[in-house]
Amino acid sequence: MAEQDDRFLNTFFEEAYEHLASFENTMLEIESVADNSELVGRAFRSLHTIKGSGAMFGLDDLSRFTHEVEAVFDLVRNGKLALSRPLADLALKAGDHIRCLLDVARAGGEANCDAGEALVAALKKVSTSSGARKADGADPATYRIRFAPATDIFLKGVNPLLLMAELRELGRCDVYAHTDNIPELDALDPESCDLFWDIIITTTRGIDAIKDVFLFLDEESEVRVDTIDDGSSSEISPDYKKLGAILSERGDVDSASLEQFINARKKIGEELVAAGVTASGKVESALMEQRHVREARASRAAEQGASIRVPLAKLDQLVNLVGELVIVQARISRLAQESDASPLLASMAEELERLTAELRDNSLGIRMVPIGGTFDRFRRLVRDLSGELGKDITMTTEGGETELDKTVIERLNDPLVHIIRNSIDHGIEAPDTREAAGKPRAGTVHLSASHSGPNVVIEISDDGAGLNADAIRAKAVERGLIAADSTLTNAEIFPLVFQPGFSTANKVTDVSGRGVGMDVVKRGIESLGGTAKIDSRPGEGTTIAITLPLTLAIIDGLLVEAGGESFVLPMQTVKECIELTRNDAAHSHGRRYINVRDSILPYMRLREWFGINGNSPDIEQIIVTEVGGRRTGIAVDRVVGEYQTVIKKLGNLYQDVEGISGATIMGNGNVALILDVRQLAAAVESQENEALAGR
Amino acid sequence: MAGKIMVVDDSASIRQLVGFTLKNAGYDVVEASDGRDAVSKLGGTRVGMLITDLNMPNMDGIELVRKVRSDASHKFIPIIMLTTESQDAKKQEGKAAGATGWIVKPFKPDQLLAVVKKVFG
CATH class of the missing domain: 1.10.287 (Helix Hairpins)
Structure with a gap:
C-alpha cells in the first residue's frame, strides 16, 4: 500500500469519511422521516462507494465488511426488508466499525477492531431472516392538487391546516393559498371558508396516498389531483412547462385567450392578469408549480453527482x-x-x-453552506448522550437551510456541542423526574437558525429544569463576582454562567462539567463577532441564543458624511432617511428625540460621537436604523448614497474603539469608517437610561 | 380545549378500548354512555374532539352530531363516527348532519390514532 500514490489515498480517505458521515446522518434521519426510500438509496450509495474504492486501494478488510452492510441495505432498498430502529442501531454500529477500519488503514497499523465478527454475524442474521415487506420505494413523482373546500367545512369540523400538515408528511410540499374569493370585510362570514389552495407535492407514496388525505371530504369540496412529473424522466434538463401551459392545464385560463396573449412577447403572466383573464393569485400559484418542479428536477440531477471538490x-x-x-x-x-x-x-x-x-x-x-449539516451531526450526539445518561431525548431542528460562511460554521461546532451537552446533562431531567413534574417523559432539545436583519440567530433550547437562579447566585457570591447583598434580577443572574470556571452542577459526569465552562463557549462565539444570550424559566427550560453577524468580506452600505469625513452604514440596518431641521432639534428641549410619524425616535449625532468640530448644516439628515428590533436615529450632515464596500479590518490598536467595525477605501482613495450600528444604538440607549435615572 | 376527546358509546368495552388507546397516545379522554349523557357532559366541559357511536339509546349519534353543531362552544370540533360496513346510509346521514369523518368497526388502535391525528392533530 505504501506504493500507492499518497495523494490519491488522501482523497480516498477524505471521501470515505465524508460518505461515512453522510451514511450516519441518513440513518439518524431515517428514524424521523416517514418516507425513507430516498434516504435508503443515499445510504446504499455511500456504502457502495466506500466498498468499491476501498477495494481499489487494497483495503480488503474494509471492503469485505462494508459489503455485508451493503447487502443488508440492498434488501431494504428493494423493499424486502423494513428499516426498523434495531436495524438502524446496527447500521450505526457498523458505521463505527467502518470508521475504525478507516482509522487503522490511515494510521497504517494492524487491524484491531474487534467488533467486526459479531457485527457481520448480526448483519447476516438480518439479511437472511428478512421477512419480505413491500416498500413504497417508487421514484418520487410530483403532483398538483387543487383543493377547493366547500364553504361550510369548518362546520364539519374539518381543519384544512391539518390536511396540509398531513400532505407535508408525504413529501416536499409547496402550498399556495388563493385569497381571491374572500369578500370585503363587511360581507365576510368568519364561519365560512373562502380560501382555496394549490398544492404541489413531490412524494414517493403515489397518488392514492394523497387522495387518502382528503378521504373525509364530501363531493361539495373540490379535490383534484394531477400527476405533473412522474419522476421517471432521467433527463438532467430542469426545464418545465411554460406558464401559459400550466394555467390552461389547470383550467385557470382557456386556450383561446391564451392564444391571444402568447405572442405578446411580454411576460405572459402579467399580461393575463392585466387583461383580467385570470387572477394574479392563479398566476403566482402556477409560477410556484414551475419553481417546484424545476427544483425537484434539479435535485434529481444533483443526486446524479454534479459537484466538484475545491480546496x-x-x-x-x-x-x-x-x-x-x-x-x-x-x-x-x-x-x-x-x-x-x-x-x-x-x-x-x-x-x-x-x-x-x-x-x-x-x-x-x-x-456559504446550510447549517443543517451541522445540526444533523448533533443528532448522533444527542442520541448517544441521552442513551448514556438513561434519558429519553429527541432533537428537533428548524431553519436548517439558513446559510452561513463555512468557516463560521466550523468554528461554531465546539460551542454548540458544549451547549447541547449541557442541555442534555444538566438541563433535561431523568424521565421519572419529568413525569413527576407533569412533563412528558421525553425531553426535547430544539435547534433553530434564522436570519434577523444582518445577523443569523441560532437558538438552542431545551424543555428541562431551567437554571437555578439561587444556585448561580450563591456560586457567584462565593467566587466574589457579585456582592452578597446585591439584588439582581434573573436576567442579570443568568449571564453569570458565562463567567470563567462557573459550574453549578453538583457532580461531574462524563458528559459535561469537566471544568470547561460556558466561558469557553462565550469566547468562541465572541471570536466570531457574535453574542450569546441566555434565558431560562424554572421548570420550563433554558434557551441560549447565539447571534452571529454575517461577517462577509463585502457589504452593501450607505455612504454618509459628517464634518467632511465619510462613514458607511451597513445597508441592512438602514430603514429610511429623514430630515432634521434646526427647528426640530430646538423643539425637543435638549433631549435627543425626534417625532417620526407620531412615534418617538431617539437619535445621536455622529459629529458629537466622533468629536468632529465645526458647525452642522441647517438641515441635517437622520438615518433611521434598526438593530435587534430597536430603532435609532443617526444624524449626519449629508447622505451620499448607496455604496458597495469591501471591509478592511482596522489594526489591533483600533479594535476596541466603540462604534466602528471596520474601514473601507473609497473610489477616490480616501478612507471611510464603517459604523457599528449595534454599538451606537446601545450607546444611545444607555444614555437615555442615564438621563431617565437622573431625572 | 385541545387534547381532550370525548368518546360516546353505549358499549363500555368499546369506550374503554378507545379511551385506553387515546390516553396512551397522550390525549385526555371524557367518556359518555349515550347522546344525552354526552350533551349534558359537554355543558360542563369543553372538548376538542368527539368520537361517537351511531346506534345508542336515549339519543343516537346522528342527533348528537346535530346538537353539537348547534352548540356555540363546540360548533367547529371534529366529530368522528364509529360505523359498521353495513351502515352506509347512516354514514351519509351522519355526514349530512355535520360529522367530519368515520371509522369502520372493527378497527385497530393504529387506525384510530391515524384518524384522530388526521382530523385533530
Whole structure:
C-alpha cells in the first residue's frame, strides 16, 4: 500500500469519511422521516462507494465488511426488508466499525477492531431472516392538487391546516393559498371558508396516498389531483412547462385567450392578469408549480453527482480577488459619474457594476453552506448522550437551510456541542423526574437558525429544569463576582454562567462539567463577532441564543458624511432617511428625540460621537436604523448614497474603539469608517437610561 | 380545549378500548354512555374532539352530531363516527348532519390514532 500514490489515498480517505458521515446522518434521519426510500438509496450509495474504492486501494478488510452492510441495505432498498430502529442501531454500529477500519488503514497499523465478527454475524442474521415487506420505494413523482373546500367545512369540523400538515408528511410540499374569493370585510362570514389552495407535492407514496388525505371530504369540496412529473424522466434538463401551459392545464385560463396573449412577447403572466383573464393569485400559484418542479428536477440531477471538490484556500483567494475588483469597480463608477466622462464610459461602468455585483454574490455564495449539516451531526450526539445518561431525548431542528460562511460554521461546532451537552446533562431531567413534574417523559432539545436583519440567530433550547437562579447566585457570591447583598434580577443572574470556571452542577459526569465552562463557549462565539444570550424559566427550560453577524468580506452600505469625513452604514440596518431641521432639534428641549410619524425616535449625532468640530448644516439628515428590533436615529450632515464596500479590518490598536467595525477605501482613495450600528444604538440607549435615572 | 376527546358509546368495552388507546397516545379522554349523557357532559366541559357511536339509546349519534353543531362552544370540533360496513346510509346521514369523518368497526388502535391525528392533530 505504501506504493500507492499518497495523494490519491488522501482523497480516498477524505471521501470515505465524508460518505461515512453522510451514511450516519441518513440513518439518524431515517428514524424521523416517514418516507425513507430516498434516504435508503443515499445510504446504499455511500456504502457502495466506500466498498468499491476501498477495494481499489487494497483495503480488503474494509471492503469485505462494508459489503455485508451493503447487502443488508440492498434488501431494504428493494423493499424486502423494513428499516426498523434495531436495524438502524446496527447500521450505526457498523458505521463505527467502518470508521475504525478507516482509522487503522490511515494510521497504517494492524487491524484491531474487534467488533467486526459479531457485527457481520448480526448483519447476516438480518439479511437472511428478512421477512419480505413491500416498500413504497417508487421514484418520487410530483403532483398538483387543487383543493377547493366547500364553504361550510369548518362546520364539519374539518381543519384544512391539518390536511396540509398531513400532505407535508408525504413529501416536499409547496402550498399556495388563493385569497381571491374572500369578500370585503363587511360581507365576510368568519364561519365560512373562502380560501382555496394549490398544492404541489413531490412524494414517493403515489397518488392514492394523497387522495387518502382528503378521504373525509364530501363531493361539495373540490379535490383534484394531477400527476405533473412522474419522476421517471432521467433527463438532467430542469426545464418545465411554460406558464401559459400550466394555467390552461389547470383550467385557470382557456386556450383561446391564451392564444391571444402568447405572442405578446411580454411576460405572459402579467399580461393575463392585466387583461383580467385570470387572477394574479392563479398566476403566482402556477409560477410556484414551475419553481417546484424545476427544483425537484434539479435535485434529481444533483443526486446524479454534479459537484466538484475545491480546496477552501482557492475560494478564499477568489473572494479576496473579488473584493479588490469591487474596489476598482467603485472607482471606475465614480469616474464615470464625473461630468466630463464620456457616455460610453458611463454605460460600460454600469455594465461592470452589474457584473461585479453578480460575481460578488456568486463567489460569496460558494462559501456559504446550510447549517443543517451541522445540526444533523448533533443528532448522533444527542442520541448517544441521552442513551448514556438513561434519558429519553429527541432533537428537533428548524431553519436548517439558513446559510452561513463555512468557516463560521466550523468554528461554531465546539460551542454548540458544549451547549447541547449541557442541555442534555444538566438541563433535561431523568424521565421519572419529568413525569413527576407533569412533563412528558421525553425531553426535547430544539435547534433553530434564522436570519434577523444582518445577523443569523441560532437558538438552542431545551424543555428541562431551567437554571437555578439561587444556585448561580450563591456560586457567584462565593467566587466574589457579585456582592452578597446585591439584588439582581434573573436576567442579570443568568449571564453569570458565562463567567470563567462557573459550574453549578453538583457532580461531574462524563458528559459535561469537566471544568470547561460556558466561558469557553462565550469566547468562541465572541471570536466570531457574535453574542450569546441566555434565558431560562424554572421548570420550563433554558434557551441560549447565539447571534452571529454575517461577517462577509463585502457589504452593501450607505455612504454618509459628517464634518467632511465619510462613514458607511451597513445597508441592512438602514430603514429610511429623514430630515432634521434646526427647528426640530430646538423643539425637543435638549433631549435627543425626534417625532417620526407620531412615534418617538431617539437619535445621536455622529459629529458629537466622533468629536468632529465645526458647525452642522441647517438641515441635517437622520438615518433611521434598526438593530435587534430597536430603532435609532443617526444624524449626519449629508447622505451620499448607496455604496458597495469591501471591509478592511482596522489594526489591533483600533479594535476596541466603540462604534466602528471596520474601514473601507473609497473610489477616490480616501478612507471611510464603517459604523457599528449595534454599538451606537446601545450607546444611545444607555444614555437615555442615564438621563431617565437622573431625572 | 385541545387534547381532550370525548368518546360516546353505549358499549363500555368499546369506550374503554378507545379511551385506553387515546390516553396512551397522550390525549385526555371524557367518556359518555349515550347522546344525552354526552350533551349534558359537554355543558360542563369543553372538548376538542368527539368520537361517537351511531346506534345508542336515549339519543343516537346522528342527533348528537346535530346538537353539537348547534352548540356555540363546540360548533367547529371534529366529530368522528364509529360505523359498521353495513351502515352506509347512516354514514351519509351522519355526514349530512355535520360529522367530519368515520371509522369502520372493527378497527385497530393504529387506525384510530391515524384518524384522530388526521382530523385533530
